Amino acid sequence: xxxxxxxxxxxxxxxxxxxxxxxxxxxxxxxxxxxxxxxxxxxxxxxxxxxxxxxxxxxxxxxxxxxxxxxxxxxxxxxxxxxxxxxxxxxxxxxxxxxxxxxxxxxxxxxxxxxxxxxxxxxxxxxxxxxxxxxxxxxxxxxxxxxxxxxxxxxxxxxxxxxxxxxxxxxxxxxxxxxxxxxxxxxxxxxxxxxxxxxxxxxxxxxxxxxxxxxxxxxxxxxxxxxxxxxxxxxxxxxxxxxxxxxxxxxxxxxxxxxxxxxxxxxxxxxxxxxxxxxxxxxxxxxxxxxxxxxxxxxxxxxxxxxxxxxxxxxxxxxxxxxxxxxxxxxxxxxxxxxxxxxxxxxxxxxxxxxxxxxxxxxxxxxxxxxxxxxxxxxxxxxxxxxxxxxxxxxxxxxxxxxxxxxxxxxxxxxxxxxxxxxxxxxxxxxxxxxxxxxxxxxxxxxxxxxxxxxxxxxxxxxxxxxxxxxxxxxxxxxxxxxxxxxxx
Numbered sequence: 226x227x228x229x230x231x232x233x234x235x236x237x238x239x240x241x242x243x244x245x246x247x248x249x250x251x252x253x254x255x256x257x258x259x260x261x262x263x264x265x266x267x268x269x270x271x272x273x274x275x276x277x278x279x280x281x282x283x284x285x286x287x288x289x290x291x292x293x294x295x296x297x298x299x300x301x302x303x304x305x306x307x308x309x310x311x312x313x314x315x316x317x318x319x320x321x322x323x324x325x326x327x328x329x330x331x332x333x334x335x336x337x338x339x340x341x342x343x344x345x346x347x348x349x350x351x352x353x354x355x356x357x358x359x360x361x362x363x364x365x366x367x368x369x370x371x372x373x374x375x376x377x378x379x380x381x382x383x384x385x386x387x388x389x390x391x392x393x394x395x396x397x398x399x400x401x402x403x404x405x406x407x408x409x410x411x412x413x414x415x416x417x418x419x420x421x422x423x424x425x426x427x428x429x430x431x432x433x434x435x436x437x438x439x440x441x442x443x444x445x446x447x448x449x450x451x452x453x454x455x456x457x458x459x460x461x462x463x464x465x466x467x468x469x470x471x472x473x474x475x476x477x478x479x480x481x482x483x484x485x486x487x488x489x490x491x492x493x494x495x496x497x498x499x500x501x502x503x504x505x506x507x508x509x510x511x512x513x514x515x516x517x518x519x520x521x522x523x524x525x526x527x528x529x530x531x532x533x534x535x536x537x538x539x540x541x542x543x544x545x546x547x548x549x550x551x552x553x554x555x556x557x558x559x560x561x562x563x564x565x566x567x568x569x570x571x572x573x574x575x576x577x578x579x580x581x582x583x584x585x586x587x588x589x590x591x592x593x594x595x596x597x598x599x600x601x602x603x604x605x606x607x608x609x610x611x612x613x614x615x616x617x618x619x620x621x622x623x624x625x626x627x628x629x630x631x632x633x634x635x636x637x638x639x640x641x642x643x644x645x646x647x648x649x650x651x652x653x654x655x656x657x658x659x660x661x662x663x664x665x666x667x668x669x670x671x672x673x674x675x676x677x678x679x680x681x682x683x684x685x686x687x688x689x690x691x692x693x694x695x696x697x698x699x700x701x702x703x704x705x706x707x708x709x710x711x712x713x714x
Contacts (some may be wrong), residue, residue, distance in 0.1 A: 242488025663692030
């Protein structure tokens with residue numbers, strides 16, 4: 226990473242290189258964890274709902290098992306058998322019926338209907354007490370569907386009617402009385418058909434027990450008949466629609482769900498309207514199928530609406546998102562700290578390298594200056610440098626000795642002090658012309674040049690000029706040779 230920064234990568238790019246992989250991991254992990262938690266929550270809900278449905282089925286089975294056993298036992302009771310023989314009175318049979326109603330509280334009425342459809346003995350439950358119906362009040366039910374279907378059965382078989390509401394004189398009883406009819410054919414000792422025994426099971430207790438078994442699912446579980454009509458519903462206005470010629474069924478309200486539910490005895494399916502879980506109830510089912518004919522079936526159905534399922538995600542995602550955000554902030558802070566640390570360390574190294582380079586350059590410059598001063602100061606000829614105004618900025622020892630001045634005494638002085646007074650005015654013109662068009666050349670070509678010693682004496686010299694520029698300012702340097710010795714020679 227430090228090498229990356231050293232090559233010119235910005236701190237932002239380094240931060241992104243550190244942070245983006247962590248973002249991908251955290252976001253991906255949050256997505257997986259969120260969906261896994263939602264799936265786990267849904268699995269728990271499905272398990273609970275399946276348990277609820279199974280509990281409802283079992284409760285219905287339990288509530289309906291006793292009437293079947295009692296109907297079968299009733300056929301073999303002595304008083305009942307004697308009445309079926311035809312010669313005995315029905316008082317004994319009525320007493321048995323009365324005891325059964327009084328002791329169980331399960332039946333609305335118990336009847337013997339002979340082979341012609343005429344009621345021969347009937348006991349009603351009137352506010353919890355058995356009441357024997359007088360002979361003259363007995364009715365013919367030859368056209369009723371449960372009598373007709375029961376007469377088609379073999380001895381020992383049981384007819385179970387659909388669960389509906391009690392009807393008296395062609396009208397639905399008010400208040401409503403849910404009713405289930407169990408009927409079995411009977412014969413006398415000679416084997417002749419003697420009609421049917423019928424138990425009218427009061428289904429209110431059965432339905433209340435079913436509702437009680439649903440516990441927390443009462444607001445979304447229901448009991449349907451095989452046609453999709455509601456027998457028990459969270460919305461009571463949906464119940465018993467078929468008794469009042471209403472066409473509203475689960476199939477008409479939600480065709481997709483009903484297609485799945487009616488297709489198999491039990492299962493679960495998730496549709497656009499939510500999660501559906503169901504199981505089929507076969508009333509009074511027994512292990513020996515020959516004992517039961519034309520069994521109707523009911524459906525225990527649990528329905529969790531889509532909005533309720535969506536609440537799971539609405540509760541899970543904020544939690545997972547909050548944790549992911551905390552992790553992102555944490556790792557973002559770590560990445561920012563690392564970026565600053567690496568950038569600072571790299572910057573320090575860059576600064577150190579720059580300082581080292583500058584020190585090396587200064588050292589080289591100093592060495593060059595030292596070499597330059599050494600060359601200048603060791604030169605046997607005079608070396609002189611002046612600015613554009615003619616002031617001396619450099620004079621080597623040879624020049625200072627040549628003109629009789631002490632070290633550094635010439636610095637800042639006008640160059641004219643080194644010329645005879647007669648030449649000073651003309652020299653100013655020469656200097657101005659030279660600065661206008663500077664070029665390296667010998668000075669005073671074709672003329673004898675003289676210099677003025679500090680003591681006022683003059684001596685012949687030879688001068689070479691060279692221009693140079695430093696920081697935008699024009700300068701001129703001169704090499705001065707004392708020709709006095711040559712003249713004497």
